[in-house]
Amino acid sequence: MKGMNKQGILTVVSGFSGAGKGTVMKRLLEKYQQYALSVSVTTRSPREGEKEGREYFFRTREEFERLIAEDALLEYARYVDNYYGTPGAYVESMLSRGRDVILEIEIQGAMKIKKRIPETLLIFVAPPSMEELERRIRGRGTETPEQILSRLRRAGEEAEGMDAYDYLLINDDLEECVEELHHIICSEHARTVRNTAQVKALMEDAGALSRRVNSL
Amino acid sequence: MKGMNKQGILTVVSGFSGAGKGTVMKRLLEKYQQYALSVSVTTRSPREGEKEGREYFFRTREEFERLIAEDALLEYARYVDNYYGTPGAYVESMLSRGRDVILEIEIQGAMKIKKRIPETLLIFVAPPSMEELERRIRGRGTETPEQILSRLRRAGEEAEGMDAYDYLLINDDLEECVEELHHIICSEHARTVRNTAQVKALMEDAGALSRRVNSL
Numbered sequence: 001m002k003g004m005n006k007q008g009i010l011t012v013v014s015g016f017s018g019a020g021k022g023t024v025m026k027r028l029l030e031k032y033q034q035y036a037l038s039v040s041v042t043t044r045s046p047r048e049g050e051k052e053g054r055e056y057f058f059r060t061r062e063e064f065e066r067l068i069a070e071d072a073l074l075e076y077a078r079y080v081d082n083y084y085g086t087p088g089a090y091v092e093s094m095l096s097r098g099r100d101v102i103l104e105i106e107i108q109g110a111m112k113i114k115k116r117i118p119e120t121l122l123i124f125v126a127p128p129s130m131e132e133l134e135r136r137i138r139g140r141g142t143e144t145p146e147q148i149l150s151r152l153r154r155a156g157e158e159a160e161g162m163d164a165y166d167y168l169l170i171n172d173d174l175e176e177c178v179e180e181l182h183h184i185i186c187s188e189h190a191r192t193v194r195n196t197a198q199v200k201a202l203m204e205d206a207g208a209l210s211r212r213v214n215s216l
Numbered sequence: 217m218k219g220m221n222k223q224g225i226l227t228v229v230s231g232f233s234g235a236g237k238g239t240v241m242k243r244l245l246e247k248y249q250q251y252a253l254s255v256s257v258t259t260r261s262p263r264e265g266e267k268e269g270r271e272y273f274f275r276t277r278e279e280f281e282r283l284i285a286e287d288a289l290l291e292y293a294r295y296v297d298n299y300y301g302t303p304g305a306y307v308e309s310m311l312s313r314g315r316d317v318i319l320e321i322e323i324q325g326a327m328k329i330k331k332r333i334p335e336t337l338l339i340f341v342a343p344p345s346m347e348e349l350e351r352r353i354r355g356r357g358t359e360t361p362e363q364i365l366s367r368l369r370r371a372g373e374e375a376e377g378m379d380a381y382d383y384l385l386i387n388d389d390l391e392e393c394v395e396e397l398h399h400i401i402c403s404e405h406a407r408t409v410r411n412t413a414q415v416k417a418l419m420e421d422a423g424a425l426s427r428r429v430n431s432l
Binding site: 156214 | 340342349368369371373375378379381382383407408412414416425429432
């Protein structure tokens with residue numbers, strides 16, 4: 001919006017595995033130029049087709065541990081034998097250029113980022129119901145029965161802390177969900193708490209106008 | 217959104233005289249069926265063309281004072297020799313039917329309503345700048361020089377408390393402003409704090425799914 005804050009908003013998207021977060025975010029980035037995806041840094045090896053700086057920034061364990069020591073990561077976690085983290089400099093440079101940065105991450109990471117950057121917007125993506133989540137996970141046809149059970153088992157854990165999120169986004173229809181996510185982020189730009197300088201300037205200018213008219 | 221709270225949201229719109237609030241709200245109501253305008257009650261006499269229950273509910277002074285005594289008004293104020301107030305029952309019946317109720321009122325009234333109904337959404341409408349406000353007010357051509365000065369003089373007072381509003385809506389282009397207001401209210405419906413029952417149910421269902429899969 002004109003006259004509004006030009007700083008981008010950092011949005012963290014979490015939600016159930018199988019809720020379709022990845023598809024929603026991919027579509028959002030295709031449709032609107034204002035968004036940038038936060039690229040994570042990892043110590044795991046690139047898989048075929050993965051490109052440095054697109055899927056991940058690939059770093060050695062020593063390099064990653066230096067990033068931790070330098071406090072250069074907004075959050076990081078270790079899964080199995082590899083580190084995954086969010087590089088702060090990349091996110092901040094995108095935000096200062098006015099891009100709205102989207103970051104997909106689970107709740108523990110989301111809470112760490114929120115603590116570090118309190119104006120972070122937290123959005124939780126859920127299916128219309130747990131029955132629907134189960135149907136989607138079982139219906140994919142690309143996973144082993146073991147993988148399916150493991151995903152279903154995680155649902156309880158993934159839901160913990162859902163109430164700490166700012167918005168609950170129900171992914172029923174993909175296009176509707178993408179539009180809704182877009183409108184939530186656009187609307188957030190108009191929050192007075194994100195526009196304190198503009199609000200202050202308008203209040204001062206209004207006072208000055210009154211005084212000028214009164215002195216006529 | 218599917219699965220979301222069906223209760224309407226009460227939105228209070230305030231802003232500078234001359235910012236175009238009235239036009240924005242009229243257009244919003246024309247475009248979208250989900251909105252209802254809160255109709256005020258007043259002791260002033262109906263003007264030509266005004267209809268009971270459309271512009272105002274017209275009441276005698278005795279009737280109005282009974283409404284005050286019965287605590288039936290969300291807020292009220294006295295201007296010159298007349299009372300103006302917001303009837304609570306009308307607003308609540310609209311909200312419970314899932315209509316989003318819009319109420320145009322100045323800041324003192326807005327604060328009283330927010331205190332009484334904390335989930336009220338507060339939106340402040342401003343022009344892109346005070347120079348633009350002055351241009352619009354002076355350019356109307358329907359007011360006396362006295363009326364113009366009085367409007368300009370009020371700007372400082374009208375701006376006080378702007379920072380207590382949730383959103384700052386800049387009215388530069390009418391259609392854009394209407395769309396933005398619509399998206400702000402739609403997005404608010406997805407706030408977790410407005411959907412505590414749905415969030416709780418999803419968390420419980422997710423826990424139940426995990427336990428069921430674990431016991432297989």
